[in-house]
Amino acid sequence: MPEVIFPGPEGRLEGRYHPQKDRDAPIAIVLHPHPQFGGTMNNKVVYNLHYAFYNMGFTVLRFNFRGVGRSQGEYDQGVGELSDAASALDYLQSLNANSKHCWVAGFSFGAWIGMQLLMRRPEITGFISASPPANMYDFSFLAPCPSSGLIVNGTADRVAPPADTLALVNKLKEQRGITITHEQIEGAGHFFEDAHLDTLVGTVTSYVKRRLTETSR
Template sequence: MVQKGQFLERATLVPVGSEVMEGTTHRGSRAPPLLVIPPRPDEGGGMDHVIAAELVWAAANAGFPTLRFNHRGVGASQGKRGRDLELLADAEAAMQMLLENAGANALAVASLHGGAQVALALQAKHPAVGGLCLVAPALVAPEVLSRVTCPLLVVQGEEDTRLPRAAVSAAIARTGGDLEVIDDAGPTFQRNLPQVGRAVAAWLRRLSGG
């Protein structure tokens, strides 16, 4: 039995075509639900990434439903590791499951590292993405951020130099989005990781209207 205040994700299977991906979900009563997209398979890591765990804990603790998943060919997910279109299809399947489970018509998406490529493609294709958060984004051109059409949050470590800070800041400003720089942290947030969770939870509360 789950006690009050405990955090317990439930294992779930996400169908995509004839295969299934592994995922974990957490219930919540607030909107929007949060989909967490892991790093790209060729970067290594998956839904068990420490940043993903921090995001779902912070979101669920604030009352928002969550879903995180492993792309096909990663962890216990079936199939072979894919590239851009296949990764987008994986995210679309996870998005659909989260919307159905939460009984929602819109959701927020948070990505890790190169998963920003997948998250940006998902947002460009689906109006149901009502908020986009890129945590330590990589493998994207900063100017692409200026084309995001929903509320945008980018979280970077102060010591993360993979994307030029000035260009990222200027692109975000053109969308009316927010940039959160975590002091004394690199791209893996080995320091001050809880600040990332707090920033994302606060962003979700803004999206929910309070």
């Protein structure tokens, strides 16, 4: 999988780009957890989500937010990181102009950034939010949430408690025109340790495949 360097708002951004042979393949970007707590594009959850999308026929890009790895700049409280994500999507779209489906997946802090990107970019047709930190960040900008998607969390998550995630899901489910699917993985912590990671990948894969089947009818 080729390493790529592409322009971001504060200099270069480092990523991993995994194209399909099909020029019409759907595209997805995957966003990593908090840069100040060890989050990188090589996080296990991010890595596994990347390959889950690739194995479903997506052309996929994951990348390091500013100040992480070889990406230039420094942490910017989520504001700059949202701009980084927008630049990553621009880059991915520039290489895949024929793609008809665009997804964003994020884990933890990356889920928060991904949901904000969703609000900015109407071309995004689906999202995956894994362990969204609804207790730490304000998600009220999702009014209304513009796209259907999957929110998945563990029942033993001590970083982002399930009760806060459920409150977010219930709030989003009140909105019309979209469908928020919520899956809880029994016994899983914030990072979907051990066998829970396979369960996460299976959950995401079955959801995305179902969505793709529905849109192709």
